[in-house]
Each structure stands twice: as C-alpha cells, then as structure tokens.
Amino acid sequence: MLDEYVVQDPMQARAILNPARLRVLLAFDVPKTSAQVAREIGEVPNRVGHHIRLLRQLGLLVMCYRQGRRVFLERKARNFRIPFSLTPYSSLEEALGLASAEILQLLRQAVAHWQQELDEEFILVGEDFPKLPRSPVKILDLVLTSEQVAMLEEMLRNLSNNGKRGIAGRRYKLAVLLAPVH
Structure with a gap:
C-alpha cells in the first residue's frame, strides 16, 4: 500500500x-474480503x-492475494490527495x-451503534438524532487555537490511559474531530 496517492482521474x-x-x-485498511x-x-x-x-476498475482497490476462492483486497494508498479542480x-x-454534514451523520450512526452495545434505556433527543443515552451527549462547534488543540490532545492522552476503568462503573465513548478552518 502506498502512503499517498494523488488522484488525477475525475472518475477516481x-x-x-x-x-x-x-x-x-x-474499510480496506488491511487485506480483507468483500464479505468481511x-x-x-x-x-x-x-x-x-x-x-x-x-x-x-478505477484502481483504488488492489488484490493482495487469494485463499482458495476468497480474494483479499486492500486500498491503493493510506491517503488520497484529490486536486480541488477534480x-x-x-x-x-x-x-x-x-x-461536515457527512461527518455529523457518521457520528449519529456511531452513537446509534454504541446505543445497541450499552443495552440500557434510552430517550430520543433532537429532531433526527438516534436514541441517545440519558448520560450527557454533546456535539460542539468550537474554534480552537493551536495551543488549545495541543492542550486538548494532551488531556485526551491522559484520559485514554485512565479510561479502562470507566466512571462510576460506566464506560463512555468520545468522538473528537479536529479540522482546520480558514
């Protein structure tokens, strides 16, 4: 797998x-079958x-090897760079x-998936959000400085080291997206 591939074809x-x-x-971050x-x-x-x-067909997925009838594929590169003109x-x-709309939709789907794992009672929050746990769930739109991002990264590293025990016997999931804005 290449580290980066610069897309030059509009179809790609x-x-x-x-x-x-x-x-x-x-999903093809390592060799997998289509069924997997x-x-x-x-x-x-x-x-x-x-x-x-x-x-x-577009060359974005490549075959790695076969095991009998099973074909294992992986993506061409870890990262794809798409020129804005394409x-x-x-x-x-x-x-x-x-x-950002797609990201919010993926977060909603992730929360719905986490909800199934927790096996607790849930309430419906928001207009088109999935059922969310009664514990606090927040989606914030913040603009942070570089120093604040560094502080947040450090805080998350510290939390991840202690998060195995959970809070009061409960475990929580956290999704953080840091995207540069102009």
Whole structure:
C-alpha cells in the first residue's frame, strides 16, 4: 500500500467523494474480503460488492492475494490527495459544509451503534438524532487555537490511559474531530 496517492482521474475523484464508496474504500485498511468489509460496515454484501467492483476498475482497490476462492483486497494508498479542480464543488466552503454534514451523520450512526452495545434505556433527543443515552451527549462547534488543540490532545492522552476503568462503573465513548478552518 502506498502512503499517498494523488488522484488525477475525475472518475477516481468522484468515486472517492461518494460517501458510500469512501466508507467501503476506507474499510480496506488491511487485506480483507468483500464479505468481511460488508460485515464490518453493516452493509448488504451485494451493495458492497457493487462498490468494490467500481473501486477495483478505477484502481483504488488492489488484490493482495487469494485463499482458495476468497480474494483479499486492500486500498491503493493510506491517503488520497484529490486536486480541488477534480471535485464537483464550486468553493472550499461548499466542500467543507457537505463534509461536515457527512461527518455529523457518521457520528449519529456511531452513537446509534454504541446505543445497541450499552443495552440500557434510552430517550430520543433532537429532531433526527438516534436514541441517545440519558448520560450527557454533546456535539460542539468550537474554534480552537493551536495551543488549545495541543492542550486538548494532551488531556485526551491522559484520559485514554485512565479510561479502562470507566466512571462510576460506566464506560463512555468520545468522538473528537479536529479540522482546520480558514
């Protein structure tokens, strides 16, 4: 797997920017079969297979090896760099707006998945949020300085070392997204 691949084909850019295909592509962080990826992302195998065929045709997924009839694939690179000129966006703000909407949707899905793991009573919070635990759940939109980001990273490192015990016998999940803004 390459460390970085610079996309030069508009079809490759379009495939990577498709949220469903990107989810499938990113799941191939190590050699896996299509069935393994379908289970991992909780998607119908036929739909995943359709995305995999296109990603392979475009050279974004490559075959690593076979075990009998099972084909193990991995993505071409750890990171993909897409020139802005190959994207369908008219501005960087439009691209970031769509990306943040996708990120919030993925966070909602993650919370719904965590909810199933906890096996507790839940209440519905917000208009289109999944059922959330009664414990505090917050999504904040903050603008931080570089020093504040460094402090947050240090605090999260310290928390991760102590988080195995949980708080009052309960464990919590935390998702943090740090994205540069202009």
